[in-house]
Amino acid sequence: MDKQDTLAFDKQHLWHPYSSFTNPTPVFDVVRAEGVYLELGDGRKVIDGMSSWWCAIHGYNHPVLNEAIHQQLDKMAHVMFGGLTHQPAVELGKRLISILPQNLNRIFYADSGSVSVEVAMKMAIQYWYSKGLSNKNRFATVRGGYHGDTTGPMSVCDPVNGMHHMFRSILPEYYFVDRPVAATDDYFDISEMNQLRSVFEKHHAEIAAFIIEPILQGAGGMRFMAPQYVLECRKLCDEFDILMICDEIATGFGRTGSMLAIDQVGIVPDLLCLGKALTGGYMSFAATIASSEIANIISESEAGTFMHGPTFMGNPLACSVACASFDLLHAIDWRTNVIRIETQLKKGLLPLKNESKVADVRVKGAVGVLELKENVDMKTLQPWLLGQGVWLRPFGKLLYTMPPYIINNDEIDKITKVIAQAVQ
Numbered sequence: 001m002d003k004q005d006t007l008a009f010d011k012q013h014l015w016h017p018y019s020s021f022t023n024p025t026p027v028f029d030v031v032r033a034e035g036v037y038l039e040l041g042d043g044r045k046v047i048d049g050m051s052s053w054w055c056a057i058h059g060y061n062h063p064v065l066n067e068a069i070h071q072q073l074d075k076m077a078h079v080m081f082g083g084l085t086h087q088p089a090v091e092l093g094k095r096l097i098s099i100l101p102q103n104l105n106r107i108f109y110a111d112s113g114s115v116s117v118e119v120a121m122k123m124a125i126q127y128w129y130s131k132g133l134s135n136k137n138r139f140a141t142v143r144g145g146y147h148g149d150t151t152g153p154m155s156v157c158d159p160v161n162g163m164h165h166m167f168r169s170i171l172p173e174y175y176f177v178d179r180p181v182a183a184t185d186d187y188f189d190i191s192e193m194n195q196l197r198s199v200f201e202k203h204h205a206e207i208a209a210f211i212i213e214p215i216l217q218g219a220g221g222m223r224f225m226a227p228q229y230v231l232e233c234r235k236l237c238d239e240f241d242i243l244m245i246c247d248e249i250a251t252g253f254g255r256t257g258s259m260l261a262i263d264q265v266g267i268v269p270d271l272l273c274l275g276k277a278l279t280g281g282y283m284s285f286a287a288t289i290a291s292s293e294i295a296n297i298i299s300e301s302e303a304g305t306f307m308h309g310p311t312f313m314g315n316p317l318a319c320s321v322a323c324a325s326f327d328l329l330h331a332i333d334w335r336t337n338v339i340r341i342e343t344q345l346k347k348g349l350l351p352l353k354n355e356s357k358v359a360d361v362r363v364k365g366a367v368g369v370l371e372l373k374e375n376v377d378m379k380t381l382q383p384w385l386l387g388q389g390v391w392l393r394p395f396g397k398l399l400y401t402m403p404p405y406i407i408n409n410d411e412i413d414k415i416t417k418v419i420a421q422a423v424q
């Protein structure tokens with residue numbers, strides 16, 4: 001098929017994320033991707049400022065990751081995980097344990113981030129059920145969060161962004177507190193905890209778990225929060241006997257400057273979700289990790305088993321490439337690179353704070369965000385950005401970048417210059 005056919009068929013028949021058939025935003029075809037560059041059907045090569053939504057931390061077409069998949073492919077692409085196991089699953093497990101707090105050590109492999117959040121929510125409910133507290137089956141969270149698009153995660157996504165009113169008939173109504181104001185510990189005021197405390201005081205008997213994206217709320221608004229806030233959430237969960245779920249699907253693997261965002265807080269959640277960059281952006285894969293206490297209580301219950309088991313659980317190709325991605329992270333010295341990217345993003349973006357169209361600029365780790373005063377016009381902005389040689393995917397009032405860790409400083413400068421031009 002030539003390029004015209006590709007785009008025409010796509011427009012007629014393929015849904016895209018958050019897309020409309022009758023009022024579509026532009027879609028561009030990619031024929032290759034290499035390093036930090038995407039090559040479009042019309043021959044243009046553009047710098048990828050998105051890491052394909054947090055995933056492609058090592059860039060594209062990486063020889064080491066390719067090789068890991070090739071090697072595994074020649075042994076087996078997939079076998080069921082019910083009653084069978086394999087070395088890639090075990091090897092990945094060892095690597096996960098090596099970056100997790102000691103007590104988080106029971107790993108459930110899931111096929112996507114949303115599923116891993118579903119699994120965490122089900123584990124929380126089954127944990128309390130096993131303890132004879134079947135009414136402890138609701139959730140609390142922070143406004144502005146994003147936890148995935150399937151029904152369970154949707155119920156804890158921001159009620160406005162998540163369009164809860166459209167799904168009222170199937171979404172349970174859970175407890176939401178205002179998002180924290182403090183983005184750094186300098187600004188944190190303990191009175192920020194009052195709302196959560198009062199929700200817990202009133203409803204702890206029915207709340208199974210509190211779920212939060214620690215340090216950085218991603219797709220719900222790209223906002224950072226003070227580590228102290230996350231720490232105080234942990235304390236309140238302990239005080240009121242509520243489990244804490246940390247959704248690190250976006251923040252995991254170094255993005256905010258530490259391997260896990262919780263490393264900046266020093267807490268241990270009861271359940272933790274990883275995904276996105278887990279496979280270096282090669283395949284859809286995720287994991288839910290539970291504390292041994294939760295796993296054991298569920299296991300000793302009347303059902304005796306945790307009731308979830310996806311067909312593609314523990315997929316060997318995904319596990320192999322995830323292992324290779326882990327090893328590569330250490331080999332490239334991810335920490336040095338993330339700090340370098342942070343410095344360079346700050347240099348390019350912070351001076352834009354005073355632009356008339358800009359409401360806020362925030363940079364942390366390998367994430368740079370411009371919040372504008374008005375919504376961006378995707379239909380004109382996106383093609384313009386591509387014309388300038390960078391791939392960014394703005395949404396709402398946000399123009400932001402989270403590039404692959406292999407990006408060099410000139411390429412970062414190119415991204416920040418284009419962003420600057422866009423708002424000037």
Ligand SMILES: *Cc1c(COP(=O)(O)O)cnc(C)c1O
Pocket residue numbers: 112113114115117146147148149213218219247248249250275276
């Ligand atoms: C992307 C994301 C999810 C959902 O993951 P999918 O793989 O898209 O299902 C959940 N939580 C967070 C924080 C995310 O960024």
